[in-house]
Amino acid sequence: MISSDRALHRDFFDRSVHAVAPDLIGATLTFNGVGGRIVEVEAYHHTDPAAHSYRGRTARNAVMFGPPGHAYVYRSYGIHWCVNFVCEAEGSASAVLIRAIEPLEGIDTMRSRRGLDDIRLLCSGPGRVCQALGITGHHDGLTLDRPPFRLMPRAEMPDVVAGPRIGITKAADLPWRYGLAGSRFLSKPFRK
DNA sequence: CAGTGGATGCTCT
DNA sequence: GAGCATCCACTGT
Secondary structure (H helix, E strand, O other), X not given: OOOOOOXXXXXXXXXXXXXXXXXXXXXEEEEOOEEEEEEEEEEEOOOOOOOOOOOOOOOOOHHHHOOOOEEEEXXXXXXXXXXXXXXXXXXXXXXXXXXXXXXXXXXXXXXXXXXXXXXXXXXXXXXXXXXXXXXXXXXXXXXXXXXOXXXXXXXXXXXXXXXXXXXXXXXXXXXXXXXXXXXXOOOOOOOO
């Protein structure tokens, strides 16, 4: 039932967050036609002390406790927005943070929103991704299988690498960051 | 390049 | 009142 011009089915997200996260590497994400290829993500499981859902449901993380295949958007450090894809069965409260994208569509729009030209700096970081694509807290809870989101499966199997997550203090040693090997668009290189 | 510190606002204790 | 799932500017090699 999977064809290359068809959006990712909701069943794709109804699996372990640790299966979904590496499978998102190479998929194409656009928001109102602006986006590109996902090259870096991080998995956050509800049993993980670093996850927003670890201490239970609150107003902020409510979407994480809802059905899979929806966007959880939160404000980071008072300034930035970050977007996650909710995974696993409803109530599981696990999600994948989108950390970096290789810009492919709407690059001029991204440059304008980001206020800089260097294509390598447009979407190489979770806050940068949301600024470049125009994702804000207004979009918290939107489903991923309809506009403004569009999420297409990857055409070929990429070389996926894993390593520790970035910018967290709790459970910082868990290797739940996934990336496209050798990509120039990562927020940080993966250690060998 | 690596390291440091400020901006900034919301959530949860 | 503390602590952020970050980014940028600035410093010093």
